[in-house]
Amino acid sequence: MPPTPPAVIETRALTKVYPGHVTALDGLTVSVAPGVTGLVGANGAGKSTLIKILLGLLPPTKGQAKVLGHDCGSSADTIRTLLGYMPEHDCLPPDVTATEFVTHLGRMSGLPPTVAKERAAESLRHVGLHEERYRQIGTYSTGMKQRVKLAQALVGDPALLLLDEPTNGLDPAGRTAMLELIARIGAEFGISIVIASHLLGEIERICDQLVAIDAGRLLRADTITSFTQTSQVLAVEVTEGLAQLQAELAARGLAAAVHAKTLLVPLGGDGTYDVVRDCVADLALPLCRLEQRRHQVEELFRDDQDEQERVPHA
Amino acid sequence: MPDSLQAAGVIHDLGYRGYDGPRLGRSQIVRALTWHSFRSSFGIGRGAKAKIIPVLAFIAMCLPALVNAFAVARGNSRLFGYDVYSPTLRVVVVTLFIAAQAPELVSRDLRSRVLPLYFCRPLRPGDYPLAKYLALTGALLLLIEVPLLILYAGTIASASGGRAVWHETRALIPGLGIGLMWAVLMAAIGLVLASRTGRRAYATGIVAITCFLTWSLSLLLLQAEGGMTATSTGARLAGLFSPFTILDGVRMWLGGTSPGEVANPGHYGPLYGVLAVVLLAASLGGLAARYRKVSQA
Numbered sequence: 001m002p003p004t005p006p007a008v009i010e011t012r013a014l015t016k017v018y019p020g021h022v023t024a025l026d027g028l029t030v031s032v033a034p035g036v037t038g039l040v041g042a043n044g045a046g047k048s049t050l051i052k053i054l055l056g057l058l059p060p061t062k063g064q065a066k067v068l069g070h071d072c073g074s075s076a077d078t079i080r081t082l083l084g085y086m087p088e089h090d091c092l093p094p095d096v097t098a099t100e101f102v103t104h105l106g107r108m109s110g111l112p113p114t115v116a117k118e119r120a121a122e123s124l125r126h127v128g129l130h131e132e133r134y135r136q137i138g139t140y141s142t143g144m145k146q147r148v149k150l151a152q153a154l155v156g157d158p159a160l161l162l163l164d165e166p167t168n169g170l171d172p173a174g175r176t177a178m179l180e181l182i183a184r185i186g187a188e189f190g191i192s193i194v195i196a197s198h199l200l201g202e203i204e205r206i207c208d209q210l211v212a213i214d215a216g217r218l219l220r221a222d223t224i225t226s227f228t229q230t231s232q233v234l235a236v237e238v239t240e241g242l243a244q245l246q247a248e249l250a251a252r253g254l255a256a257a258v259h260a261k262t263l264l265v266p267l268g269g270d271g272t273y274d275v276v277r278d279c280v281a282d283l284a285l286p287l288c289r290l291e292q293r294r295h296q297v298e299e300l301f302r303d304d305q306d307e308q309e310r311v312p313h314a
Numbered sequence: 315m316p317d318s319l320q321a322a323g324v325i326h327d328l329g330y331r332g333y334d335g336p337r338l339g340r341s342q343i344v345r346a347l348t349w350h351s352f353r354s355s356f357g358i359g360r361g362a363k364a365k366i367i368p369v370l371a372f373i374a375m376c377l378p379a380l381v382n383a384f385a386v387a388r389g390n391s392r393l394f395g396y397d398v399y400s401p402t403l404r405v406v407v408v409t410l411f412i413a414a415q416a417p418e419l420v421s422r423d424l425r426s427r428v429l430p431l432y433f434c435r436p437l438r439p440g441d442y443p444l445a446k447y448l449a450l451t452g453a454l455l456l457l458i459e460v461p462l463l464i465l466y467a468g469t470i471a472s473a474s475g476g477r478a479v480w481h482e483t484r485a486l487i488p489g490l491g492i493g494l495m496w497a498v499l500m501a502a503i504g505l506v507l508a509s510r511t512g513r514r515a516y517a518t519g520i521v522a523i524t525c526f527l528t529w530s531l532s533l534l535l536l537q538a539e540g541g542m543t544a545t546s547t548g549a550r551l552a553g554l555f556s557p558f559t560i561l562d563g564v565r566m567w568l569g570g571t572s573p574g575e576v577a578n579p580g581h582y583g584p585l586y587g588v589l590a591v592v593l594l595a596a597s598l599g600g601l602a603a604r605y606r607k608v609s610q611a
Binding site: 052055057058077080081083085087089090091092093094095100104105107108109110111112115119122126152156157185188189190 | 329330331332333335336337338339340342343346347350359360361422423425426427428430431432433434435436437438439609610
């Protein structure tokens with residue numbers, strides 16, 4: 001990695017207040033490097049507002065945002081030729097074929113007629129739609145519709161893709177397939193990607209870096225490795241002696257937090273498993289669950305507030 | 315979904331190709347969207363069902379001109395004026411056409427929530443309604459002017475001498491101008507009403523009911539005031555209550571003499587002109603405001 005690759009997205013003190021004093025973004029300052037980036041936050045954290053500002057659809061109340069070096073206010077037109085956007089919600093007309101639809105949107109991206117046709121066919125093939133693309137979209141499964149949404153974002157050959165909750169409404173297999181597809185686009189197509197999601201556990205697998213926002217403010221922005229180090233925990237459940245176990249773990253240097261009758265132990269490495277095992281064995285407690293927990297992003301946010309609870313009551 | 319995993323595997327083999335070729339500017343994209351919308355306002359590029367109403371409307375509108383060609387060939391004089399054509403038929407067909415096709419142009423996209431996909435592209439929020447407006451205006455022009463041209467062609471085919479042809483041509487030109495006026499105003503009204511809702515049936519209802527109700531109101535008021543030949547103030551103002559009668563009032567104000575839908579507005583003529591312009595401005599303003607709001611939603 002070069003020392004400082006130019007940021008694909010840069011915001012400075014970005015604030016958006018909707019009429020009625022609803023603050024969606026509150027002084028957000030963040031810089032996103034090229035690659036696959038997860039934009040995580042609970043529902044209402046400000047992800048969609050941020051995306052709309054980046055697309056130049058909403059003017060910020062205060063602050064500045066830049067995409068690929070262009071200012072979102074003054075160069076919104078330029079930015080929109082460089083972006084591909086996949087909205088969260090359903091956005092496909094049921095009564096046209098995927099080919100017609102993506103071709104038309106290719107035209108709307110500024111592609112000449114024949115190029116639009118070629119690229120539409122190619123984009124649909126890239127997302128895994130083959131013969132189906134000549135069928136009306138209304139007959140598609142949710143997974144296929146998500147693919148069409150991705151294909152229309154891809155058709156204009158964007159430098160940056162903004163994907164808003166791309167796995168929405170998909171079953172587990174569909175989610176995995178969609179994430180693999182996105183990872184491929186990021187790795188092999190050379191397109192930077194920002195994925196907005198409220199499921200950290202899901203997207204962390206394919207992201208190079210994560211930006212976590214909460215209530216319109218930046219919570220943390222870091223590479224995926226430093227994120228997972230701080231966010232992965234071991235959930236330990238025992239049918240009795242929870243406090244005992246917590247004290248024992250504290251004595252051996254592991255600060256465990258109690259959360260809904262479960263002990264959450266920060267996962268340092270394989271050694272952590274051994275310590276927990278030994279503690280449970282030494283205290284002869286009935287262990288009923290021991291699992292590596294993938295954080296929901298809400299839990300990540302709770303960490304700071306729960307700091308006090310973590311102090312073991314000896 | 316095991317197939318999709320396989321399909322994803324294919325991606326790797328094919329590889330991705332970027333695009334470095336020329337890209338169209340904003341105005342060319344607007345033109346492409348206008349053309350696309352114009353075609354779909356006649357159901358072209360859509361299924362067979364989408365073509366039924368526009369094609370029937372077009373045929374209905376052409377019937378008087380075809381009948382005229384037949385009559386003129388048998389020695390009659392021209393049956394319809396170029397400025398009013400067949401007044402009631404024109405009102406009914408234009409109403410039907412915009413009630414059916416304005417929702418086709420705007421409500422569909424609202425319904426399927428496809429608009430964010432337009433607004434995240436180089437188009438600006440005002441470009442989308444502009445393209446739709448140009449498309450529907452063009453479609454209405456086709457619907458209104460082609461029958462006039464058929465009427466003209468049918469008449470001069472049996473005309474004797476250059477003088478008669480020149481006479482017909484001079485009568486045709488203001489007629490085409492009035493058709494343009496109709497298209498420009500009715501397209502704006504149709505779109506601003508249809509863009510209120512994504513539900514197509516409602517949108518059709520709103521457009522049809524607004525047009526028919528106001529038209530009936532004006533005609534009833536005119537009747538109450540003594541009909542088309544009356545010269546009372548009430549009769550002169552009765553036409554101000556619907557877009558069609560306003561258009562007809564403007565025609566008479568500008569010098570039209572054929573009996574149409576309204577009583578001669580006399581010195582209230584300018585009022586009709588002002589109202590037509592206000593109605594057009596309000597409709598276009600409402601349309602632009604609607605899409606400014608939608609683009610941020």
